[in-house]
Amino acid sequence: MKAPLQLANQRKEDTMNKVALIIKREYSSRVKKKSFIIMTILGPLLIAAFYAAAIYIGIQQSDQVEVLLLDETTLARTSEFQDTDNFRFKSYTGTVDELMHELKENNDTTFNRIGVYLPGNITGVNAAKIYYNEPIGSEKQAELRETINDFAEKMKVLKAGIDKTAYAEIQTRLNISAIDVNTNTESIEEIKGLIGIAFSFVIYLFIFMYGVQVMRGVIEEKTSRIIEVMVSSVKPFQLMMGKIVGIAMVGLTQFLIWVGLSAVLMIIIQGAILPDLFDPSTVATLNEGNLMQSQDLMQSQELINAGENTNATKINSLVQVLMNTPWLKLIILFVFYFLGGYLLYAALFAAVGSAVDNESDTQQFMLPITIPLVFAFIISTNSIANPGSEAMIWFSHIPFTSPVVMLVRVAAGNVEWWEILTSMVLLVLTFLLTTKIASKIYRTGILMYGKKASYKELFKWLRYK
Template sequence: MSKTLIIIKREYLTRVSNKTFLLTTILTPLLFVVLIAGTTYLSIKGKETLSVAVADSNGFFKNNLKSGKSVKFDFPDGVDTTNYLAKGYSAILLIPKVDSNSKTNYIIRSKKGIGIAAKSSIEDRVNSAIEDHMLQMAGVKRDALDSIHNEAQQGQLISLQEKGDSATESNQGLAYGIGYASGFLIYITMFIYGIMLMRGVMEEKTNRIAEVVISSVKPFQLMLGKIIGIGAVGLTQFLLWVVLIIVLYNGAQMFISPETMQQVQAMQQGGGMSANSAQASEAAQKIYQFKHLMNTANWFTIIGCFIFYFIGGYLFYASLFAAAGSAVEDVQNSQSLTMPITMPIIFSFIIMTTAINNPDSSVAVWASIIPFSSPIVMMARVAYGVPGTVPYWQLILSMASLVIGFLFTTWVAGKIYRTGILMYGKKTTWKEMIKWAFAKY
């Protein structure tokens, strides 16, 4: 055991003391912030308002068809399909006579293709205009109709999740973001540290360092030490990210004026409905909304599950990566051996993208229990609530399956590693590796 600890210490300190580790630990969160901010900026900046000329055969659309941020409607004279581009319009909307007894097809023509969002927006606005016209024909006045539209937008849906006899507020948008970010982070780290482990094993085998080490350490001890040491590096990096985020969050509050923070505290004490909430500044309201949003998540459960599935998922796949690394001597041959390992990880990520939209689907439930996919998929479901969306029995079964899974893969990989680390000059296949795994010594 002492020899394994020495290997763990060596693998851990060698990588943690590396400048690359320190730079990636600090720069990765900042890179994500810049990436998210840049994507948001480009998505907002890249949105162009579609200028649409409308040819109406009915006469009532001019007063009912409303423009939006992405689509601007105009009703010019003398504009048709032959000259709308010359007149400065991106597209022309042709609306024939609307017959209330049959379905009416209206056509939009443009030189360039129209996106799905713009097409959907135009379709919704045309149908809303027809609906408004029908209401006016039924006796509803224009000013009353406008008033109804404005007042109807005052409602806000609050989602409550039942927990026994009580109910707590939940936020699907936050759960979606946490689930996606957690699953994606585990997906990336399993690849990064799995490949790092495999290359480390390959280098020691190619340089014949493994032969020297194995003379004093058992092959299984060497493999286990490398797996735990490199896994501890990943866990350290994650914990440092958490500390960095907390420091940045608390540091950002220092730049907020005391008056604004007093307004936020007043809103928190009044549950957001205090008498002076309406008089609170816009900044105070946004800060309160952000804090209230973050409080809807059970961070203790989410972080605890993340650490477990990060460690469990890493141990499950890292042992297989180590086994593949021990059986090859060059990168080209390793690609064919790592394909069966990486494909389940990729499929797990694909399933996760559907699980965050429908966490109760049968595919999401079973994928969150099976150890090949549970580290990534379960985090997409946990964010929606435990035991609401994820019953305790599913979480316990998933954790138990993952523990049994990585114990099994570590045992199998250990037997492959023992044979493969000392085998040279031969191209190894998975068929041979399976024989090594179940051979009796």
């Protein structure tokens, strides 16, 4: 007879071997599936296409809009209203009604046409009007308003008899940067927010996708009736954990392939669309200290004032944000929060799968799982404006929402390490708790056939020995 300790070790080893076998089967049976391979390759392609589209829209020459200028001051055409990339100005003679009629009737589909009405006493009424048939984008509208404003300002300057050069001196366009004191960099909050939301979305997607896979796996084992054979060899808990861990590894595999392929594809796309970005000098400028960057920015700003090359500047700052994003930190935290969130929910998904006989019966039990997840995602998407809000802080600590919410905050910066730590510890503790509860439901549920369980019954199962 073996010594008790030896026996215990032997048992432990047997258990580990069995769980490893289950993990291996769950993993390899999924990774070999066609749908997995397609998704894994298609994913980064989609991301790359999205990225390429974003850059393309950024640099693309937007369609010129024809502006019919009904100018009662008769001074506009010669001063401010010069053609730009966005606008082509054309004088219009007639009344406002005629202008409106013209826009309404002679609607050309090849380009957009709008009208601007500058009243004769524009400096007196302090008003002008833009008429449109098809609305123009907010950026263009802003540009047009600016032009009209400048014109009115100049009219006033003329009227007041101020010297033109003195006026030019007074006229100010400050370059005001918003610097994050934590990183001492300037950044575009929206882009940071978008990066965070992208991560939060992938976590949300993965928890759902792979959670549902766990659920389906359990239902499959139940309906194919392999389950009773399995649980006569391994403990239900081992089977459940083997499945959950195996599928988690499928998720991680997919994510890592995505990260790798996306990185490669992005570099290729950037290289193709923006070759100058990989000009050593540009890269050097971007990588050097913040001082250099702000100088660079100031230079860019001058360029803006000079009215040249605005698109390149936009992309420059986009690339800066991308380069300043703590990718490694985000990816490491992604792996943690994906695993934590997935493990927390996967056990619940497994319990749901065990309680039903087919997928169509899962609805009623899915709701309590779906609501916190969807809620967390909504919170994240609403956070672009205010990533440091109190709600965000709360939900980045609550374990049912933290996996989805926390990365938005991390991407935006301003998260203390102890906040992350607290949220992680809470997540792990809750995961242990939900797994314990779920496994109790699971081990009873898997052996119940032919009857849809109710919530009441699930609570009863928790007490079975």
